Amino acid sequence: MTAPNQPDIRSAQFYVKYIQTFDVPFRILIAKSADLVQLRALCHEVNAQVIRHVIDHQHFGLDHARLLAQHHHTQFGLEYLTRKPAFANDNAVRAALFKNNGSSKLVLDRCFRTLNLFRLNNLAVGREANEKTMMYARDTLRTKFDQSTPDQKTQFIIRTEGRCLRFFYQMQLDAETADLLGKHMYSSFILVRNLLSFPGLPPEVLRGIFRSPIISKHQGFRQRILSHTNCPADVRIKAKQK
Template identity: 30%
Template structure:
């Protein structure tokens, strides 16, 4: 039961189901990728209560029944290994990474519940004096606790975070809907929250996220994660700009394997953001140890002024380049191309 990943029933008419506030709260936390064993931390409810609520949600048709047998394990998304020899299958894949499971968008059920909580806050809680809301938030239970996550006053958000029942679901609501840098700073004071992919996803989309806070939280993260933020159209331009600066800084110090992963998994698109940066000998050697089949990747490297001479020479030997004269011409015109190649040799 603990390994079961409950999934909301997409065909269920939730507005017609007699759900209690607690059942609606748990249902809103089901994203189709979180196993039962993680729900106590996500909801703040004991495991026994979670099991009872899930059983009722299944009986009402709000959640799909669990499998009678464990499904066969699926292979993980293909990741190009930086150290794989060129004759291994993984070395031949140069496609972008598939999205991570924990990066799945919020379920529509969460949107419905969030609308209800916002309504509760605006109609019943917001008219209360600020100090009374802050006091009440420290001991509130759901659905009131979730409603307090919509409070625009940082002092109330700090009280929510002091509540012993606060969990990842509340942290995600604050990251998404609270628009005060002071409140976001308070949220990010909890390491357990900032490690959650959902919290990070909504933080970077929040226009009030301070650039200093972004640098503090993302400077040590992998280059691919920084790149995704820099390219995400749902992220405000100011944060995207900061993400590009952070990525450039980290690219200078990241391990060679991580640099290669970034270049290959973006098919070289990242190179446009790395103008003026060079790579070390190990990075060049790892790239030269691979077989290149993607025209897009080869083209982007050919337009990268810092491409090492050895890599240009290696690309000129690839079958994909031999078959496509336009790629060969691009490489031959590169300033680091071998002299005989520039002469058309």
């Protein structure tokens, strides 16, 4: 985690010393009329009702949103923050929210909305995120993958060398995606290994892997294809002829 910079430390100290000591109604009054120093300090506010007025402040901007996403941890406050797409779509805000234990499913859904398959995959494998975000990212990845075009699915599988398939074991590849994967010429050991570990690998893909040059270099793959439950009959016949 990135170490806090000096302005953030000073604003946190200002909040604790000069603002947090007051009760909630008075802190709301401070939030409504805050100057720029107070506004930055209020991004460390712990109360959801106060934070709503902080976000509604006329001078509350992206820098404040980034700070608040790091230091505020109530579900209501973070949901109120991410109502604005400009905040939910900001990379720094999202990075903080992905590690914030206060982020609800609604908050994460708003942050995931514009992410592509590759970014979701990074979150799903535990990079850049806490456990809760990782689990939600996996569900979202499955949905977005299912809604993607055959070409997008194919490129995603190939460019991740099939590592993404671990999240799709309960899913079936559609016919067009299988056809595109079947036409690919395979040279990556990792990609082939991961494809052959996928339970529902279609016959077209097995056929495409079998005719790729990598098979002559790795006889173990040849045996795995022939023993696969979806291995096509023509591949078994060709294997006997060689």
